[in-house]
Amino acid sequence: MAFDFRNMSFSRQILPVIAIIGLVAAVIFIFFDLPDRELTEPDREPPRAPDAMAESSRVAGAGIVEPSSELVQIGSALSGLVTNLFVQPGDRVSEGQVLFTVDDRAARASLQEARAAIAEAQASIAEANTTRATAGRQLALYRNIDDPAAVSRAEVIRAEGEAASANERLRLARARLAAAQARANSAQTEIGRLTVRAPIAGEILAVNIRKGEYVSTMGGGGNAQPFIEMGQTQPLYVRIDIDEEQAARVAMGADAIVSPRGAAERRVKASFVRAEPLVVPKRSLTNSAQERVDVRVLQVLYELPESNGLFRVGQQVDAYIPAGTGEQDDRE
Amino acid sequence: MAETDIQAATTAQAAICSRGVTRDFKAGQQTITVLHGIDVDIRAGELTYVVGESGSGKTTLISIMCGILWPTAGEVKVFGTDIYDLSDTELVEFRLNNIGFIFQQYNLIPSIDAANNAAVPLIAQGMDRLEAREKAVAMLEKLNIGNQAGKLPSQLSGGQQQRVAIARALVHEPRLVVCDEPTAALDAASGRKVMDLLREVAVAEDRACIIVTHDNRVFDLADRILVLEDGRITHDGSEMPEGH
Amino acid sequence: MIWIAIRMLTGDAQKFYGLVFGIAFSTLLITQQLTIFVNLIERGASGTYNVSSADVWVMDPVSRTADVNFPMPSTALDKVRGVTGVEWAVPHLRAGASVRTSEGDLEGVSVIGVDDATLIGLPKRMAQGSINVLSQPDSVIIDDVGLTRMFEDGRSPIGERLELNDQRAVIRGVADAIPSFTSQVTLYTKYSQALRYVPGTRNRLSFVLVGAEHGVSPEELTRRIEEQTGLRARTRDEFAQDGVDFIIQNTGIPLNFGITVLLGFIVGVAIVGLTFSLFIRDNIKQFGALKAIGVTNGKIRKMVAAQAGLVGLIGYGLGVLGTVFFIWGFSGNPTFKGFYIPWQIPLISMAAVFVILALTGWLALRNVLKTEPASVFR
Numbered sequence: 001m002a003f004d005f006r007n008m009s010f011s012r013q014i015l016p017v018i019a020i021i022g023l024v025a026a027v028i029f030i031f032f033d034l035p036d037r038e039l040t041e042p043d044r045e046p047p048r049a050p051d052a053m054a055e056s057s058r059v060a061g062a063g064i065v066e067p068s069s070e071l072v073q074i075g076s077a078l079s080g081l082v083t084n085l086f087v088q089p090g091d092r093v094s095e096g097q098v099l100f101t102v103d104d105r106a107a108r109a110s111l112q113e114a115r116a117a118i119a120e121a122q123a124s125i126a127e128a129n130t131t132r133a134t135a136g137r138q139l140a141l142y143r144n145i146d147d148p149a150a151v152s153r154a155e156v157i158r159a160e161g162e163a164a165s166a167n168e169r170l171r172l173a174r175a176r177l178a179a180a181q182a183r184a185n186s187a188q189t190e191i192g193r194l195t196v197r198a199p200i201a202g203e204i205l206a207v208n209i210r211k212g213e214y215v216s217t218m219g220g221g222g223n224a225q226p227f228i229e230m231g232q233t234q235p236l237y238v239r240i241d242i243d244e245e246q247a248a249r250v251a252m253g254a255d256a257i258v259s260p261r262g263a264a265e266r267r268v269k270a271s272f273v274r275a276e277p278l279v280v281p282k283r284s285l286t287n288s289a290q291e292r293v294d295v296r297v298l299q300v301l302y303e304l305p306e307s308n309g310l311f312r313v314g315q316q317v318d319a320y321i322p323a324g325t326g327e328q329d330d331r332e
Numbered sequence: 333m334a335e336t337d338i339q340a341a342t343t344a345q346a347a348i349c350s351r352g353v354t355r356d357f358k359a360g361q362q363t364i365t366v367l368h369g370i371d372v373d374i375r376a377g378e379l380t381y382v383v384g385e386s387g388s389g390k391t392t393l394i395s396i397m398c399g400i401l402w403p404t405a406g407e408v409k410v411f412g413t414d415i416y417d418l419s420d421t422e423l424v425e426f427r428l429n430n431i432g433f434i435f436q437q438y439n440l441i442p443s444i445d446a447a448n449n450a451a452v453p454l455i456a457q458g459m460d461r462l463e464a465r466e467k468a469v470a471m472l473e474k475l476n477i478g479n480q481a482g483k484l485p486s487q488l489s490g491g492q493q494q495r496v497a498i499a500r501a502l503v504h505e506p507r508l509v510v511c512d513e514p515t516a517a518l519d520a521a522s523g524r525k526v527m528d529l530l531r532e533v534a535v536a537e538d539r540a541c542i543i544v545t546h547d548n549r550v551f552d553l554a555d556r557i558l559v560l561e562d563g564r565i566t567h568d569g570s571e572m573p574e575g576h
Numbered sequence: 577m578i579w580i581a582i583r584m585l586t587g588d589a590q591k592f593y594g595l596v597f598g599i600a601f602s603t604l605l606i607t608q609q610l611t612i613f614v615n616l617i618e619r620g621a622s623g624t625y626n627v628s629s630a631d632v633w634v635m636d637p638v639s640r641t642a643d644v645n646f647p648m649p650s651t652a653l654d655k656v657r658g659v660t661g662v663e664w665a666v667p668h669l670r671a672g673a674s675v676r677t678s679e680g681d682l683e684g685v686s687v688i689g690v691d692d693a694t695l696i697g698l699p700k701r702m703a704q705g706s707i708n709v710l711s712q713p714d715s716v717i718i719d720d721v722g723l724t725r726m727f728e729d730g731r732s733p734i735g736e737r738l739e740l741n742d743q744r745a746v747i748r749g750v751a752d753a754i755p756s757f758t759s760q761v762t763l764y765t766k767y768s769q770a771l772r773y774v775p776g777t778r779n780r781l782s783f784v785l786v787g788a789e790h791g792v793s794p795e796e797l798t799r800r801i802e803e804q805t806g807l808r809a810r811t812r813d814e815f816a817q818d819g820v821d822f823i824i825q826n827t828g829i830p831l832n833f834g835i836t837v838l839l840g841f842i843v844g845v846a847i848v849g850l851t852f853s854l855f856i857r858d859n860i861k862q863f864g865a866l867k868a869i870g871v872t873n874g875k876i877r878k879m880v881a882a883q884a885g886l887v888g889l890i891g892y893g894l895g896v897l898g899t900v901f902f903i904w905g906f907s908g909n910p911t912f913k914g915f916y917i918p919w920q921i922p923l924i925s926m927a928a929v930f931v932i933l934a935l936t937g938w939l940a941l942r943n944v945l946k947t948e949p950a951s952v953f954r
Contacts, residue, residue, distance in 0.1 A: 011586040015596070016886065019893025026896045029904065030917045035625070035754070036700065039812070042629045043707075044694040046664035046787065049657070055789075060657030060665075243651035246658060262693040264664075282651065295649045320657070391953045400868050400949040421872055428870025435952050439865035443587015444580060452580065456871050461579055500869075512953050544953075 047264040047318040050257040057323035059249050061300075063240035063258075065315045067231025068303065069200055074228040077193050078102055079216040082209050087228070089207055093198040099228055102215060104194040111187030117180030124173035132166030139163045202232040205313055236304040236311055238270055240319045241297035244279055251324040256302045258311075258319045266310060270302035270319070346373035346409075347508055347540030348397050353406035355392050355563075366392045367563045369406065376507075376540045379531055379553065383546055383572070384560035390544050391512070393560065397542065398431050398510045399423050411507055428456055432501030432534075434511040438493050440485040440500075446492075447472060447481035450499035457504060464503075471499040474533065491522050495529075502533055509534045511543040520549045527553045548572070577871065581879035582886055584859055591858075592887070594851040599891025599929055600898065602844025606837050606925040607899040607917070613833035615915040620823035621816035622754040622914070623670070628700040630785035631794045633815045634665070634801055637808045639782075641819040642670060643686065643756065647779040648807065655805040656784045661792040662801070666691035667767050668783040671774040675763070676739040683726060685761040687740070689770025696785055698751065698764055704734065705749030710766050716740075716773075717749040721910045722761030738763075740773040754914040757823055841928055848887070849936035856880070856940035860947060868949040880941050884933040892929045896922050 049058060080102035087099050139159040145151050206229040209215060215227060238258055242250055252275060259267045276299040300321070304311055311317070353370040356363050366389040374380050374397070384390040395401035397408055399415045408415055410430065415423055432453070440449045447468045448455075454464035469481045475495045477488075485493055494514065501509055511530065515523030527543075527550045534541040535555075543554075551557065551572045559567035567573045586592050623642030624633070634656050639645040647669075656665045669689030674682055690697030695707050703720045710717065718726070718733055727733050738745045740763075751764060765773065771780055786809075788797045798809035810818060824830050856863070863876060899917065906912040 009586065011589065011592055012582060015890050016893075019890040019897075022893040022897030022900075026893075026900045026917075026922065029900045030919050030922065033903075033916045034919075035914060035916050037625050038628070039631065040628045040700065042664070042694055042696045042787070044696075046666055046691065046694040046696060047657075048664045049662065049789075055660060057660055058658055060654040062654060241651075241654075243654055246651075246655060249658070264693065282649075295651045297651070318657075323658070395950040395953055400953075424867075424870050424872045426870075427868070431870070433865070433868050433952075435865060435868075437861070439861050439952060441580065441584055441587075441859075441862050444583045448580070448583075452866070453869055455580065456577055456866070456869060456875070 045265040047259055049320050053320055059246050059321045059323050061240040061242045061319050063238050063317050063319055065236055065238050065311045065313050067233050068235050068237045069232035071231050073226030076196055076215045082211050082213050085211050087204045089204050091204045095201045097198045099196045102194040104191045107187050107190035111184055114180050114183035114187055121173055121177035121180050128170035128173045135163035135166045202230050205229045238302050238304055240300045244296045247298040249323040251322045254322045256319045256321045258317050261316045268305055268307055270304050273301040273303050275300045347376040348374040349409040351407050353396055353403045356404045374540050376538050378555040379535050380542050381554040381557045382544045383557055388560040389563040390560045394510055394542055394544050399427050430507050432506035432509040434497050434501045436513040438497040442485055445482050445484055446496045449496055450503050453504040468503050471503045475499050490517055507539050509541045513545055515547045523550055577875050577879055578882045581882045585883040591851050591855045595887040596891045598847030600894040602840050603892050603895025603925050604898045605840030606928050607921055608902055609833055609836045610921045611917050614918055617820050617823045619757040620819035622756050624816040626699045626753045627697050629696055631788040632786040632797050632809055632811055634784040634807050634809045641822045645782045648781045649779045650781050653784050659801050659804050661789050661797045663787040663789045665784050665786045666696045667781050668697045668785045669767055669770045670782045673740055673774050678737055685763050687770050687773050688764045689767035692766045692768050699753040701752040703750040703752040709748035714744050714746050715748045716745045717751050717764040718747050719751050719753040719762040721755035721759055721913055723750055724910045726761050741775055743772050844932045848932050852936045852940045863944045864947045864952045868952050873945055880937050884937040888929050888933050
């Protein structure tokens with residue numbers, strides 16, 4: 001039978017065709033509209049266990065980079081205005097190098113004063129010497145006159161008194177000199193104390209004072225910032241917090257694998273330094289002032305190798321430490 | 333002896349041969365016997381009428397003769413086949429291949445056209461639909477309604493529907509045609525025409541045609557008339573008996 | 577004969593369309609309601625599925641779902657990292673907070689803190705902006721459905737300032753995420769920032785997201801983590817299922833939808849059953865005639881089956897198509913975001929259609945098969 005549109009029946013031919021097309025469309029729709037639930041690899045590298053430790057037992061911890069000397073917060077012994085600042089952050093300093101000076105005008109004035117007193121005392125000594133010489137000569141003259149009638153007895157006693165007095169004045173002048181010299185020394189020491197020097201060799205990490213600012217002896221503690229923070233950054237140490245429940249598993253002495261936050265693919269091997277004997281409450285690393293955590297952590301120190309600026313003091317790191325073998329035996 | 337002769341003679345000629353056909357119906361507690369041991373032969377090449385009052389058992393008789401109603405007792409042979417010896421499926425198959433039916437209400441399928449209606453037995457036999465339709469159209473043309481082949485039954489007049497029904501009964505060239513009250517809904521002239529038509533197309537040398545009717549207007553067209561009364565054949569001849 | 581059966585069926589347009597409508601309506605009701613049901617309860621798992629890279633979620637033993645969680649101390653992260661087979665582990669914070677919009681309105685939001693360094697925990701795709709905006713101070717990323725709730729007038733949210741726990745937050749991006757069951761506004765930000773946005777309690781770490789080493793199955797890894805750390809670990813699929821189960825246990829949704837689906841089924845049976853029976857009864861004479869002529873019961877069964885099949889095909893096709901149009905048409909609506917048709921559901925409705933047709937077809941056929949061929953002579 002030739003195709004004839006008039007023989008087409010809506011219910012017998014067109015409807016089933018519509019139904020079949022609809023079914024095919026539905027099948028296509030259903031299979032292409034399935035929700036996307038595929039697992040994907042993360043875009044950015046998360047901290048992963050190092051390959052060497054992937055299949056073995058390990059302990060993970062977070063930590064903070066610190067100088068090997070720990071952080072030295074420089075204070076000042078005396079208060080006053082900062083008159084000179086000789087370092088800036090990043091400078092390497094040797095032990096005893098001047099970091100900054102505090103206003104020393106008062107100390108210098110008292111030094112000046114002491115020096116004047118020294119000069120005065122010295123002049124007094126000279127004057128006393130002269131007087132003593134004169135008195136001595138006169139007394140000798142009287143003593144050499146045999147004729148007792150030539151010199152009255154009173155005259156002799158006066159001369160003897162003058163000589164003794166001259167001796168006393170000399171001793172006094174000497175004592176004043178010593179006092180003035182002591183004052184000068186004291187002023188000198190004070191001037192020295194107003195010059196702050198590096199206690200150890202190391203790197204300046206932060207400078208929180210500027211010329212002209214007032215430093216007080218209260219600084220460096222409480223809420224105030226330390227004037228200067230420094231530390232030995234060659235090498236750097238990293239202080240890893242280990243949950244106390246996990247602490248027993250750590251293989252003490254083994255190297256740790258450390259990577260900085262945000263650069264998880266750059267891992268370095270850090271060598272064991274020591275474990276702190278004191279288990280401390282976990283310090284918040286999340287910048288939240290309110291955070292209180294009742295977990296205690298064991299802190300373990302590791303020495304970081306030279307890493308060309310990858311690690312900086314205060315940076316957070318993720319670390320993996322092998323678990324102790326004895327512990328593994330227990331579990332197995 | 334004589335009975336054996338008859339049997340021998342009829343087996344050769346008889347299209348349908350019924351022996352001792354009895355049929356009971358159960359109505360509640362009662363058992364009504366509709367047919368009482370009918371022995372009759374229907375010969376091929378004749379137009380046979382079965383005539384009787386309502387309730388005389390004529391419909392039951394032809395239902396049994398054409399294999400759609402089991403007799404309570406007795407046997408029916410259609411062209412030598414004992415049809416109630418066949419399995420259900422074989423019997424259905426036998427009907428499909430050997431018997432043509434013309435129903436009083438035609439029972440045409442309303443949603444297919446005249447030609448397809450006429451082609452139903454061929455399609456049921458498994459013939460390709462288009463081929464069957466071609467044959468059906470040929471049959472309709474033979475019945476002079478070839479031009480109505482594409483119309484639905486509802487678009488045809490009663491007489492035309494009757495012809496479609498006849499075409500359906502004959503299209504697969506059955507050896508027995510059974511026809512139930514073909515003229516009941518027609519006027520006298522049309523009735524005679526249908527009977528003439530049936531005689532023309534349905535009666536052949538090896539084909540038997542049984543017509544159930546009580547329409548006295550067409551009695552004269554029969555070759556043989558069987559009168560049934562209360563489940564018994566009371567008359568068997570080429571004319572109606574007196575008094576009917 | 578099949579051809580005749582189909583003709584008989586479609587010849588009676590009224591009943592044919594009645595049957596098709598019945599099946600289509602049933603299919604639509606069952607498919608659509610089941611689809612909405614499944615999608616709705618899967619909203620319980622959206623928090624899990626939005627994080628695309630975590631194989632395993634680790635949480636406090638009492639945590640149940642992504643939204644019903646109990647925070648852990650921050651060292652839990654290191655405990656998990658110490659487990660063999662963990663490739664990586666990052667912190668994840670989920671908590672509720674109240675936000676003040678620039679208009680001064682108060683809105684409940686859920687704040688999600690993702691790992692600072694890797695941003696693991698963000699949805700896979702962004703609708704506006706890039707995930708790198710989180711590196712700017714006080715940045716948050718809002719989810720797209722939350723956006724429509726918070727900024728109903730449709731203005732761009734980028735640069736909008738919010739106030740969270742007395743802290744400033746600036747919206748700098750919009751994430752393309754599946755909303756949660758409650759469609760709550762979700763703000764994504766860095767973990768360290770989230771700690772400031774969420775009112776503080778002692779412990780803050782809601783989850784640790786874990787990636788498994790290659791060759792270690794998530795199931796095996798959860799077992800190891802639970803054994804070694806004492807925390808609860810769930811694979812992604814388990815955790816998603818937990819979310820779904822939570823919704824099922826805590827809402828009346830399954831019952832309500834179950835009733836609707838059952839109604840769809842009953843309506844289907846009623847409409848189709850009645851219409852089919854009427855259709856068969858109308859055609860009982862024709863079937864009787866066919867039986868008399870010599871059509872076996874087997875063939876009659878096939879005819880009715882063909883009729884049921886055609887009705888089923890068309891009705892089911894139209895019903896499924898209707899569901900597809902529904903889901904597709906509402907895909908732009910935030911309420912229906914991410915809705916999809918699970919492939920099992922059309923199969924379920926197909927089975928339902930099959931049952932409806934088999935049941936009604938069988939009932940209708942009984943009449944036909946019982947019909948005595950002899951009855952055509954009366």
